[in-house]
Amino acid sequence: KRPETATHILNWSKKNRIINAHVYLYAKGLLNSKRERMLLYARWTFMRKMRPSLKKICKAINLHQVPVKLVFGKGDTITPEHNADYLLANAPSFVEFQEWEAGHLLLREKYYSQLAALFK
Numbered sequence: 001k002r003p004e005t006a007t008h009i010l011n012w013s014k015k016n017r018i019i020n021a022h023v024y025l026y027a028k029g030l031l032n033s034k035r036e037r038m039l040l041y042a043r044w045t046f047m048r049k050m051r052p053s054l055k056k057i058c059k060a061i062n063l064h065q066v067p068v069k070l071v072f073g074k075g076d077t078i079t080p081e082h083n084a085d086y087l088l089a090n091a092p093s094f095v096e097f098q099e100w101e102a103g104h105l106l107l108r109e110k111y112y113s114q115l116a117a118l119f120k
Contacts, residue, residue, distance in 0.1 A: 003031045022077045026104065058090040068095045069118050073102035 007028070014024040030036040061068055068091070072081040087095045102111060 003037060006031055006037070020077055022075075022104070026078065054086045054090075058087060061087070061091040061094050066094060069098070070095060071098045071100060071106060071115075071118065073104055073106055074099050076102075076104040078104045 010019070010024055010027055010031075013019045014021065019027075027040065030040045060066065068087065070084045070087065072079065072084060074081075081097075081099055084095075084097055088097055100106065100111065100114065102108075106115070
């Protein structure tokens with residue numbers, strides 16, 4: 001509701017190295033519109049408690065033989081590719097990994113054709 005307060009907190013967090021430059025720029029860019037601010041707040045408050053059990057996920061992938069395609073952006077510090085390591089190590093027959101020159105925001109128009117190709 002108060003972008004000036006959020007901007008102040010972001011600036012302070014970056015200055016004190018609580019967040020890195022990528023997260024800072026990402027969040028700052030989303031503070032420009034009320035809609036984007038509300039969506040960012042909703043995402044961050046919802047996702048903060050999301051801690052999926054990779055062990056259970058791998059067990060289900062292997063048990064049900066579910067093909068999984070993981071796509072990560074190179075240099076993404078918000079969802080880094082090392083998060084895929086456990087799945088790749090424990091369900092290698094079913095997990096396919098791709099890394100794109102994309103950063104964090106893979107759902108951009110310039111990646112639509114690559115994304116569509118994943119589902120063919």
